[in-house]
Amino acid sequence: AQQLLLGAQTRNMGDEISLDEAKKKAARTAVDEWVKEDTKIVGIGSGSTVVYAVQRIAERVWKDGELTDLICVPSSYQAQHLILDYNLNLGSVDRNPIIDVAIDGADEVDSNMVLIKGGGGCLLQEKVVAACSKKFIVVADYTKKSLHLGEQWCRGVPIEVAPMAQVPIKLQIEAMFGGEVVLRMAKVKAGPIITDNGNFLLDWKFVGKREYNWDEVNRTITMIPGVLETGLFVDMAHKCYFGMADGSVKAQS
Ligand code: 5RP
Numbered sequence: 644a645q646q647l648l649l650g651a652q653t654r655n656m657g658d659e660i661s662l663d664e665a666k667k668k669a670a671r672t673a674v675d676e677w678v679k680e681d682t683k684i685v686g687i688g689s690g691s692t693v694v695y696a697v698q699r700i701a702e703r704v705w706k707d708g709e710l711t712d713l714i715c716v717p718s719s720y721q722a723q724h725l726i727l728d729y730n731l732n733l734g735s736v737d738r739n740p741i742i743d744v745a746i747d748g749a750d751e752v753d754s755n756m757v758l759i760k761g762g763g764g765c766l767l768q769e770k771v772v773a774a775c776s777k778k779f780i781v782v783a784d785y786t787k788k789s790l791h792l793g794e795q796w797c798r799g800v801p802i803e804v805a806p807m808a809q810v811p812i813k814l815q816i817e818a819m820f821g822g823e824v825v826l827r828m829a830k831v832k833a834g835p836i837i838t839d840n841g842n843f844l845l846d847w848k849f850v851g852k853r854e855y856n857w858d859e860v861n862r863t864i865t866m867i868p869g870v871l872e873t874g875l876f877v878d879m880a881h882k883c884y885f886g887m888a889d890g891s892v893k894a895q896s
Contacts, residue, residue, distance in 0.1 A: 660890050669782040673884045680709060686716045687715050690763050694725060700713065700729070714733075714739055716735060717733070718768045721763070746781075750762040752788055758781060758875070759800055764838050766874040768840070778882075798848070802816075805871065809843050826844075847864075
């Protein structure tokens with residue numbers, strides 16, 4: 644957990660708080676508003692912002708003596724390690740298929756609360772956990788907030804695919820929707836990134852200025868044989884909390 648925090652992006656300009664501070668404020672606010680004494684099962688997303696959410700849950704369990712029976716359902720190996728690191732109760736969607744609330748990060752959030760997720764490669768399990776949750780809450784810093792997807796820097800839309808199907812999937816997406824589809828490679832080892840589920844990741848760099856119907860795009864891509872899941876989360880987020888540069892937290896629902 645500490646390594647994740649140290650590795651997280653930091654920026655400090657004038658009176659603005661750092662991105663890490665912004666993430667922390669969003670995550671802590673979301674936990675305090677959504678994880679209550681009667682919350683039994685919480686889904687834990689992945690990424691650097693979620694680390695602060697888990698820290699806040701752990702603080703309430705271990706310092707304040709609250710939420711001692713709370714079960715945390717992970718959406719990745721990273722989330723599982725976090726839950727164990729902080730000595731919280733580890734659940735699973737096998738045992739806990741109905742989750743009260745899930746808290747997760749995002750790479751970009753548009754004005755309709757369509758999300759791009761999967762920057763960390765955990766989109767498949769994240770979507771399963773989100774879909775099992777009565778409420779899906781997003782936490783992010785202000786750089787993730789957009790009017791339209793593609794405004795902020797991001798890798799594009801991550802897509803988890805069966806390794807043997809990566810080439811036909813790439814060609815079909817490019818033919819149907821334009822842009823470019825790139826196989827995500829590991830930085831250190833020269834080879835594709837392998838997800839927690841043993842698959843490859845494609846990043847679809849869509850055409851930023853084109854108007855996409857994201858629901859339709861998501862459904863169409865998901866139908867291509869060999870596609871396991873996309874990082875487009877449409878009509879899933881109930882509320883987003885953004886840590887803003889001025890230190891405030893802005894909610895969008
Ligand atoms: C991982 C994700 C993350 O939630 C997303 O990439 C945001 O990460 P961070 O909180 O580090 O900005 O979808 O697959």
